[in-house]
Amino acid sequence: MGPLDWQVLEGQRWVVLGPNGAGKTTLLQICSSLIHPTTGSITILGQTLGKVDVFELRTRIGLTSSALVDQLPSDELVMDVVLTAAYAMFGRWQEKYDLWDESRAMALLTALGVRELGNRVYGTLSDGEKKRVQIARALMADPELLLLDEPASALDLGGREDLLKRIETFSKDPLAPATVIVTHHIESVINDENLSVAYGLPISVQAEHGRYFARAR
Numbered sequence: 001m002g003p004l005d006w007q008v009l010e011g012q013r014w015v016v017l018g019p020n021g022a023g024k025t026t027l028l029q030i031c032s033s034l035i036h037p038t039t040g041s042i043t044i045l046g047q048t049l050g051k052v053d054v055f056e057l058r059t060r061i062g063l064t065s066s067a068l069v070d071q072l073p074s075d076e077l078v079m080d081v082v083l084t085a086a087y088a089m090f091g092r093w094q095e096k097y098d099l100w101d102e103s104r105a106m107a108l109l110t111a112l113g114v115r116e117l118g119n120r121v122y123g124t125l126s127d128g129e130k131k132r133v134q135i136a137r138a139l140m141a142d143p144e145l146l147l148l149d150e151p152a153s154a155l156d157l158g159g160r161e162d163l164l165k166r167i168e169t170f171s172k173d174p175l176a177p178a179t180v181i182v183t184h185h186i187e188s189v190i191n192d193e194n195l196s197v198a199y200g201l202p203i204s205v206q207a208e209h210g211r212y213f214a215r216a217r
Helices: 024-031 054-058 078-087 099-111 127-139 157-171 192-199
Strands: 013-016 061-064 145-149 178-182 203-208 211-216
Touching (some): 024 145, 078 099, 078 127, 099 127, 127 145, 127 157, 192 203
Parallel strands (some): 013 178, 061 145
Antiparallel strands (some): 203 211
8 A cells, every 4th residue: 555645524425446455455444443554643533543542442433344354253143243342342241231222233233224133143144244234333333433344245236236225325414424435336436537547547437327337448
């Protein structure tokens, strides 16, 4: 990943687009405080990384990432996978949750279209179902910053379209947190120039029935 000078402001919606290996996931890991930059500095929600308790900071950030998948206990109930995000934990231990927590977790699973999975064991879910649960988990603590890494990957066509529409609806809510989405779906950055620069070759973008398609020129 090359030099970067970037600022995300309250209420903004950003999309990070680029070829495999460009550093998109690494960028989100830095923004979520999971890793530190090797050079330069980063300030997250007013706190400079390296001078702040990252465990406290992480309760203010919602994240879905392939880097987190292996940390979620496969034998945990889906409901608990979502609930534990309130304490930025990866497994339920001795912490207490009240009816408000449980109601919010269920409401988020419902909003993501997986309400019926609440009592299932997380490890038994399909990859697409896990994606939806991870987004519900990312929203559980009512974060000030939401980071979604390829939220629609591993979904079939129907599942992808359904989830993208749910994310679009959520992003239009003026009360939604500042959001950064890493994606390969070009609908979000839809002109020839942006895509040509991102992928390093001349690309032509065409629109059809409100959707966008890219081809090398």
